[in-house]
Amino acid sequence: MRTRYAVALLAGACLAGATSGAVAAETAPPAATNQEYVQVTSTRIPESPDGVPAAVTVMTGEELRIRGAKNLRDALFLVAGVDIAPLGDAGPASSVPEILGLREFDAYLLVVDGVPWGGAFNPDTLTLSLADVARIELLRGPAPVLFGATSFSGVIQVVHSNPGATRRTATLSAGSYSGGAASYATALPTWAGIDGSLVLEAETQGFRDDRTQYDRGLVSWRNSRAIGKGNLRFGLAGAWLQQDPGSPHPRTGPELDPTVPLDANHTPSGSEINTRRITGDVEYSHPFRTVTWTTLLALSESATGTQRGFLTAVDDTVNPNANGFRQSVDTSDIFFDSHLAFPLGTKWSFVTGLDWLYGRAEANGADFDYYVPVDGTPPADVDGLGDDVSIRIADNRNFAGVYAQAEWHPLEWLRFDFGGRYNDTSESRSRHEQEAGVKDHGSDDLGESRGTGQIGASARLWHDDKDSIHVYADYRRAFKPAAFDAGLDSDEEILDPETAHDWEGGAKGVFADGNVRVGLQLFQMTFENLVVSQISSGGLPVLENAGNERFRGGEIEGSARIHHDWWARANYARHDSRFLDYVTEFGGVPTQLAGKRLEMSAKDLASGGVIWRPDHGLFALAEMQFVGARYLNKRNTALAEQYETWSAGIGWRNEHWEIRLDGENLNDARDPVAESELGDAQYYRLPARSFTLSGHFVF
Numbered sequence: 001m002r003t004r005y006a007v008a009l010l011a012g013a014c015l016a017g018a019t020s021g022a023v024a025a026e027t028a029p030p031a032a033t034n035q036e037y038v039q040v041t042s043t044r045i046p047e048s049p050d051g052v053p054a055a056v057t058v059m060t061g062e063e064l065r066i067r068g069a070k071n072l073r074d075a076l077f078l079v080a081g082v083d084i085a086p087l088g089d090a091g092p093a094s095s096v097p098e099i100l101g102l103r104e105f106d107a108y109l110l111v112v113d114g115v116p117w118g119g120a121f122n123p124d125t126l127t128l129s130l131a132d133v134a135r136i137e138l139l140r141g142p143a144p145v146l147f148g149a150t151s152f153s154g155v156i157q158v159v160h161s162n163p164g165a166t167r168r169t170a171t172l173s174a175g176s177y178s179g180g181a182a183s184y185a186t187a188l189p190t191w192a193g194i195d196g197s198l199v200l201e202a203e204t205q206g207f208r209d210d211r212t213q214y215d216r217g218l219v220s221w222r223n224s225r226a227i228g229k230g231n232l233r234f235g236l237a238g239a240w241l242q243q244d245p246g247s248p249h250p251r252t253g254p255e256l257d258p259t260v261p262l263d264a265n266h267t268p269s270g271s272e273i274n275t276r277r278i279t280g281d282v283e284y285s286h287p288f289r290t291v292t293w294t295t296l297l298a299l300s301e302s303a304t305g306t307q308r309g310f311l312t313a314v315d316d317t318v319n320p321n322a323n324g325f326r327q328s329v330d331t332s333d334i335f336f337d338s339h340l341a342f343p344l345g346t347k348w349s350f351v352t353g354l355d356w357l358y359g360r361a362e363a364n365g366a367d368f369d370y371y372v373p374v375d376g377t378p379p380a381d382v383d384g385l386g387d388d389v390s391i392r393i394a395d396n397r398n399f400a401g402v403y404a405q406a407e408w409h410p411l412e413w414l415r416f417d418f419g420g421r422y423n424d425t426s427e428s429r430s431r432h433e434q435e436a437g438v439k440d441h442g443s444d445d446l447g448e449s450r451g452t453g454q455i456g457a458s459a460r461l462w463h464d465d466k467d468s469i470h471v472y473a474d475y476r477r478a479f480k481p482a483a484f485d486a487g488l489d490s491d492e493e494i495l496d497p498e499t500a501h502d503w504e505g506g507a508k509g510v511f512a513d514g515n516v517r518v519g520l521q522l523f524q525m526t527f528e529n530l531v532v533s534q535i536s537s538g539g540l541p542v543l544e545n546a547g548n549e550r551f552r553g554g555e556i557e558g559s560a561r562i563h564h565d566w567w568a569r570a571n572y573a574r575h576d577s578r579f580l581d582y583v584t585e586f587g588g589v590p591t592q593l594a595g596k597r598l599e600m601s602a603k604d605l606a607s608g609g610v611i612w613r614p615d616h617g618l619f620a621l622a623e624m625q626f627v628g629a630r631y632l633n634k635r636n637t638a639l640a641e642q643y644e645t646w647s648a649g650i651g652w653r654n655e656h657w658e659i660r661l662d663g664e665n666l667n668d669a670r671d672p673v674a675e676s677e678l679g680d681a682q683y684y685r686l687p688a689r690s691f692t693l694s695g696h697f698v699f
Contacts, residue, residue, distance in 0.1 A: 037049075037058055037060065037514075038058070038135075039052070039056050039058050039137045039139075040137070040157070040159070041056065041111070041137045041139045041143070041155050041157045042054050042056055042139050042143075042146075043146075043351065043405070043407065043417075044146055044339065044341060044351045044405075045341055045349065045351065045407075049137075049508075050468060050470055050508050050510055051415055051458050051460065051470055052417075052458065052472075053415065053416075053417050053456030053457055053458040053472035053473065053474045054139060054140070054141070054456060054472070054474055054504065055139070055140040055141065055504060055506060055519065055521040055523075055555070056137060056138065056139050056140075057079050057080070057137070057138045057140075057519070057557065058135055058136070058137050058138075059075060059076070059079070059135060059136045059137075059138075060134075060135050061132075061133045061134045061135055061161070063567065064130065064133060064136070066567070066611055066613055066621070067609070067611065067621060067623075068621075068649055068660065068662050068694070069130060070130065070181075071095065071125075071128070071130065072084055072095055072097070072125055072128060072130075072156070073085075073086055073095050075130060075136050076097075076136070076138065076156070077607060077609075077623060077625060077647075078569040078570075078571065078607050078608070078609050078623065079138055079557065079571065079607075080519070080521075080555040080556060080557035080571035080572070080573050080605075081099065081100060081101075081140070081521075081553070081555040081571070081573035081575065081605060082097065082098065082099055082138065082605075083097075083098040083103075083602070083605055083625075083627060084096070084097045084098070085097075085098070085103075085673035085674035085684070085686075086673065086684075086686070086687055087246070087673070087674060087684040087685075087687065088105075088674050088676075088684060089676055089677055089678045090126060090273065091126070091214060091241075091243035091245050091273040092205070092207055092209075092212050092213065092214050092243055092244075092245060092246055093126055093205075093214040093216060093241060093243055094125060094126055095125050096674045097125075097153075097156070098153075098600075098601065099138075099140060099153040099154040100140060100141065100153045100154065100523060100525060100551050100553070100575070101551045101553060101575030101576070101577035101598070101601045102152065102153040102525075102551055102577065102598075102601070103598075103600055103601060103674075104152075104153070104483075104530070104531065104532075105122055105123075105483070105677070106121075106122045106123065106483040106531075107151075107152045107153040108123060108151060108152070108153045108154045108155065108156060109123065109143065109147055109150045109151035109154075109155045109156070110123035110124065110125065110128070110156050110158075111147075111155060111156065111157040111158070112128065112157075112158045112160075113158070113159060113160055113281075114157075114283070114296055114337070115279070115281055115296070115298040115335055116147075116150060116333075116335055116357065117158075118333075119300055119331065119333025119334075119335065119357065119359050120150075120333055120357050120358065120359025120397040120399060121331055121333075121359055121361060121397075121483075121484050122483065122484070123156075124277065124302070126239075126241055126275060127218065127237075127239035127241065127275070127277045128158065129199065129201060129218045129220060129237075129239075130158070131183055131185050131199045131201060131218075131220070132160050132161050132166050132185050132197060132199055132220075133158060133159070133160055133161070134159045134160055134161045134162075135159050136156065136157070136158050136159070137155075137156075137157045137159065138154060138155070138156055138157075139154055139155040139157075140153075140154045140504075140521065140523070140555075141153070141154060141476060141502045141504060141523065141525065142454075142476045142477075142478035142500055142502050142525075143155045143476075143478075144421060144452035144453060144454055144476050144477060144478040144479070145403050145404075145405050145419040145420065145421045145452065145453060145454055146351070146403060146405060146419075148355060148357070148399060148401045148403070148421060148423055148452075149399050149401070149423050149425055149452075149478075149479055149480045149481060149497075150357070150399065150480060151478070151480070152478055152480060152498065152500050152525075152527075160197075160220075160222065161197070162195075162224065163187075163195050163196050163197045163222040163223050163224040163233065163235070164187050164188070164190065164195025164196060164197060164224065165187065165195075165197070166185050166186060166187045166197035166198075166199070167185070167187070167698060168185070168186040168187065168698070168699040169183075169184075169185050169186075169696065169697060169698050169699070170182075170183065170184045170185075170696075170697045170699070171183045171184075171694060171695065171696045171697070172694065172695050173692050173693065173694035173695070174692070174693055174694075175205075175690060175691055175692035175693065176206075176689075176690035176691050176692070177205065177206035177207055177208060177213070177690065178204065178205075178206040178213070179203075179204065179205040179206060179690070179692065180203070180204050180205075181201070181202065181203040181204070181205075181694075182201070182202050182203075183199070183200065183201040183202075184198075184199070184200045184201075185197070185198070185199045185200075186198055188223075192225075193225050193226065194223050194224070194225045195223065195224050195225070196221065196222065196223040196224075197220075197221075197222045197223075198219075198220070198221055199218070199219070199220040200218075200219055201216075201217065201218040201219075202216070202217045202218075203215070203216045203217075204216075207246065207687055207688070208263050208687070208688035209246040209247075209263040209264075209265055209687075210246070210263055210264060210265040210376055210377075211244055211246070211265045211267070211269070211271075211379070212244055212245065212246035212265060213243070213244050214241065214242065214243040214244070215241070215242045215243075216239070216240070216241045216242075217239065217240050217241075218237070218238070218239045219237065219238050219239075220235065220236075220237045221235055221236050221237070222234075222235035223235055227284075228286070229286060229287055230284060230285055230286030230287070231284070231285050231286075232282070232283070232284050233281075233282070233283045233284075233285075234280075234281065234282040234283070235280070235281055236278070236279070236280050237278070237279045237280075238277070238278045238279075239275070239276070239277045239278075240274075240275070240276050240277075241273075241274065241275040241276075242272065242273075242274050243272065243273040243274070243275075244271065244272060245267055245271055245272070245273055245308050246265050246267070246684075247264060247265045247266040247267055247310065247311070247376070247679075247682075248310070248675075248676040248679050248682035248683050248684045249262075249672065249682060249683050249684075249685055250311055250314050250679070250681060250682050251632055251633075251638060251681040251682065251683060252314060252681075253637075253638070254637055254638040254639070255638065256672060256683065257314050259314065259374060260314060260374055260375075261375050261376065262670060262685075263688075264374070264375055264376035264377075265376045265379070266309065266310065266311045266322055266372045266376050266379075267308045267309050267310075267324070267379065267382075268307070268308075268309050268324060268370060268372070268379055268380040268381060268382035268385060269378075269379040269380065269381045269382060270307065270381060270382040270383055271307050271308040271309065271324075271382055272305070272306070272307055272308075273304065273305070273306045273307075273308065274304065274305045274306075275302065275303070275304045276302065276303050276304075277300065277301070277302040277303075278300065278301055278302075279298065279299070279300040280298065280299050280300075281296065281297065281298035281299075282296075282297050282298075283295065283296040283297075290342050290343055291340055291341070291342035292340070292341045292342065293338070293339075293340050294337075294338070294339055294340075294341070295336075295337070295338040296335070296336070296337045296338075297334075297335070297336050298333075298334070298335040298336075299332075299333065299334050299335075300331075300332070300333045301330075301331070301332055301333075302330070302331050303328070303329070303330045303331075304328070304329045304330075305327075305328045306325070306326070306327045306328070306329075306365075307324070307325075307326050307382050308324060308325070309322050309323060309324025309325070309368075309370060309372075309380075309382075310322060310323060310324070310676070310678055310679035310680075310682060311372070311374075311679065311682070312680070314374055315374070316373055316374050319371045320369035320370050320371045321371055321372065321374075322369070322370050322371065322372050322380075323367060323368070323369055323370075324367065324368050324369075324370055324382070324385065325365055325366065325367040325368070325488055326365055326366050326367075326368075326387070327363060327364065327365030327366075327486070327488070328363070328364050328365070329361060329362070329363045329486055330361070330362050330363075331359060331360065331361045331362075332359070332360045332361075333357070333358065333359050333360075334356070334357070334358040334359075335355070335356070335357050335358075336355060336356045336357075337353060337354075337355040337356075338353050338354060338355075339351055339352060339353025339354075339355075339403075340352055340353060346409070347408060347409045347410065348406065348407070348408055348409075349406070349407045350404065350405070350406050350407075351403075351404070351405045351419075352403065352404040352405070353402070353403060354400070354401065354402045354403070355400070355401055355403075356398070356399070356400045356401075357397075357398075357399040357400075358396075358397065358398055358399075359395075359396070359397040359484075360394075360395070360396050360397075361393075361394070361395045361484055361486070362392070362393070362394045362395075363391075363392070363393040363394075363486040364390075364391070364392045364393075365390075365391050365392075365486075365488050366387035366389055366390045366391065366488075367387070367389055367488050368385045368386055368387055370385050389433065389434070389435045389488065390433070390434045390435070391431065391432065391433050391434075391488050392431070392432040392433075393429070393430070393431050393432075393486055393490070394429070394430045395427065395428070395429045395430075395484050396427065396428045396429075397425075397426075397427050397481070397484075398424075398425065398426045398427075399423070399425045399481070400423070400424045400425070401421050401422060401423045401424065402421070402422050403419065403420070403421040403422075404419055404420060404421075405417070405418070405419030406418055406419060412460075413459060413460040413461075414457070414458075414459050414460075415457065415458045415459075416455075416456070416457050417454070417455070417456045417457075417458075417474070418453070418454065418455040418456070419453060419454055419455075420451060420452070420453035421451065421452050421453060422449070422450075422451055423448070423449065423450050423451070423452060423479060424447075424448075424449045425447065425448045425449075425481050425497075426445070426446070426447040426448075427445070427446050427447075427481060427494055428443070428444070428445045428446075429443065429444050429445075429492055429493075429494050430442070430443040430444075430492060431443070431490070431491060431492040442491065442492035443492050444492045444493050444494045445494075446481075446494040448479075448481065448497055450479045450497075452476075452477050452478055452479050453476075453477055454474060454475065454476040454477070455474065455475055456472060456473065456474025456475070457472065457473055457474070458470055458471070458472040459471055459472070465513070466510065466513050466514035467510050467511050467512070467513065467514065468508075468509070468510050469507065469508070469509045469510075470507065470508045470509075471505075471506070471507045471508075472504075472505065472506060472507070472508070473503075473504065473505040473506075474503075474504050474505075475501075475502065475503055475504075476500075476501075476502040476504075477499075477500070477501055477502075478499065478500045478501075478502065479497055479498070479499050479500075480497060480498045480499075481494075481497045481498075482494065482495035482496065482497060482498060482529070482531045482543070482545070483495075483531050483543060485543040487543065490543065495529070495531060495543060495544065495545050496529045496545050497529065498527065498528065498529045498530060498531060498545075499527070499528045499529065500525055500526065500527050500528075501525065501526050502523065502524070502525040503523065503524050503525075504521060504522065504523045505521075505522050505523075506519065506520045506521035506522060507519070507520045508520075512560075515560060515561040515562075516558070516559070516560045516561075517558065517559050517560075518556070518557070518558040519555075519556065519557050519558075520554070520555070520556045521554065521555045521556075522553075522554045523551075523552060523553060523554075523555075524550065524551070524552035525550070525551045525552070526548065526549070526550050526551075526580070527548060527549040527550070527551070528547075528548055529545040529546070529547075530545070530546045530547075530549050531543050531544070531545060531546070532544060532545075532546040532634075544584075546579070546582045546584070547579065547580070547581045547582035547583065548579070548580040548581040548582070549577070549578065549579055549580055549582070549598065550576075550577075550578055550580050551575070551576075551577045552575075552576050553573060553574050553575035553576055554573070554574050555571065555572070555573040555574075556571060556572055556573075557569070557570070557571035557572075558570055558571070565612055565613060565614045565615075566610070566611065566612055566613075567610070567611040567613070568608075568609070568610045568611070569607075569608060569609050570606075570607070570608035570609075571606060571607055571608070572604075572605070572606045573604070573605040573606070574603060574604060575601060575602065575603055575604075575605065576597075576603060577597060577598040577601040578595060578596065578597055578598065579593040579594055579595065579596050579597075579598065579634075580594055581594050582594065584634070586635065591635065593634055593635070596631075596634060596635065596636045597630075597631050597636055598631075598634075599630070599631050599632060599633055599634050599675060600630055600631075600632070600672075600673075600674065600675050601630055601631075602627050602628040602629065602630040602642075603628050603629070603630075604626070604627075604628030604629075604642070605625075605626065605627060605628065606625070606626040607623070607624060607625040607626065608623070608624055609621065609622065609623035609624070610622055613653075615655075616653065616654050616655070617652060617653070617654075618650070618651075618652055619650070619651055619652070619653055619660075620648070620649065620650045620651075621648065621649045621650075622646070622647070622648040622649075623646070623647045623648070624644060624645070624646050624647075625644065625645050626642065626643075626644050627642060627643055627644075627645075627671075627673075628642045629641055629642045632672065632675070632681075632683060633681065640671060640672050641671070643669045643671040643686075644667065644669065645664075645665045645666075645667060645669045645686065646665070646666045646667050647662070647663060647664045647665065647666060648662070648663055648666060649661065649662035649663070655698070656697070656698055657695065657696065657697045657698065658695070658696040658697075659693075659694075659695050659696075660693075660694055660695075660696075661691065661692070661693050662691070662692050662694070663689070663690070663691045663692075664687075664689070664690050664691075664692075665686060665687065665688065665689050665690065666689060667689075668688060668689040669686050670685045670686055670688065671685065671686055672684070672685055673685065673686050
């Protein structure tokens, strides 16, 4: 009941706004134009992605709203080579993206309006809001110059509408498993020259899995004001999230254990994952003739408290047969960036600047053993379980860099991009442990100074007004400190940094007066010191470096505005992700994994969707995703079969309101989609079939 009251209260406010005559209804937003199809992620300069020597996909806010996207998985469902698994160790509201065949929880960078969302630690999809989004940009592969030591597989940037440009809207929904949501977005009255926007959201969602749900509330206040020739932007965002976590399904041998019921939950009664996060940012941009100077400062504080457990033995006769932990993780982040963007004549443009990302994390936790029947009932009571070990981990990170990137057009049809960055990183870590009155302490420090960079070229082979064909190739060298390990069985040693060499090439075509887009990408990325999760001798998860890996493949995607009323997207990806040199122990026996495919990485991915949406009246859409066979384990002895999942929606709309019914996973596929890094050989399944009835109102 925690958030149902908040949803009801916000719903009342939305309905009050909908019935108010103070604001005249406006017409529906216009269709997206080619001028709106821009990106800033690869260059910091707004431009079309067609001539950029990199694989960039842009999903416009209009398309996301038409498709009814509620989260990152929905938004990128139809993007080539991307597989975002719902659920995960971070709770039922979390998601685990895979890009370029690499599914690592910190391998990608999530950026919201220029701010790393999650700071110096892990991307924070839990508190991401898609309300009032102008577009989402996906840059595949590393971003070693402009974003520094924070990304490998890709950058996902969410760009919101300008403050003051937000349309006044309200959305109400109710759905399967006691789900419900309400949101309200509006532009604020201009005051003292300040244009502002406010977004309020509340949501509750249950699942077929026993005792699994989440309640979430989000608020975003964004503002801008002209100061002379410059512009000041500032805002605050807050989020609270309460989750009752479910359990991953254990694997026994080559398959998920059939003796464990499909929706069993082995967490103790009272398990929870509660998160609070607040972020503030301020940005000032000022033009000086042809030079634009932009400075951004962002600060965030978050606190997460966790109580949960996992099976350690699929056996009712073993007592205890499960291990749990209590943990609180508090993080603080500061991000600062200042850069200049300027052209030199008609052939050159430059971006140069410096940035600094600071993060501090403190984790306090303890683990405990308990007993739970294999069918999950009755669960143990977490409040009655004592602590076996008490552990405190503290970590401080500083990632700083100076960078420069140039764009050169020696000929009208030819373009070169090249840039470099000097990274200076430092990290200190300490660990305190107390068990049975015995104390242990250790610490470690690591500093790295390295250069990274990229070079690429793009050639326009043909063009006719809005239509064109480009080919491109690029090389990127990237570096990133290893992920922060808050695991209770981890030690004080800081892992070696990860490095990657990425080669890409492809072609991009725009046809039919800009209404049809096709992209092809071929890539190969080699990795050193990839961070993977491993179960320690104590039975708890730890992170370790995994030698050398290779990711290569090809992706093709297309989108079309077939007619004013028809939209379509389709894509296919072929990935080959393998260990090149990695020796690890299984049952105390060293094993070389060279040539083995990385677990949970499918060779084949495909998705497609079609939308029929007239300006008035009936509309409908359908989407499908195919995920090929993938191995569940590093030794490649357990193979999960391919699966498909279907979604569809139907509704009625006019310029003032829209009523729709959407169904997800209509074929009720329950295949494994994400491996737990906390439970040994355990996997989260695709959520069960669900339906949502919603109403969207434009004032």
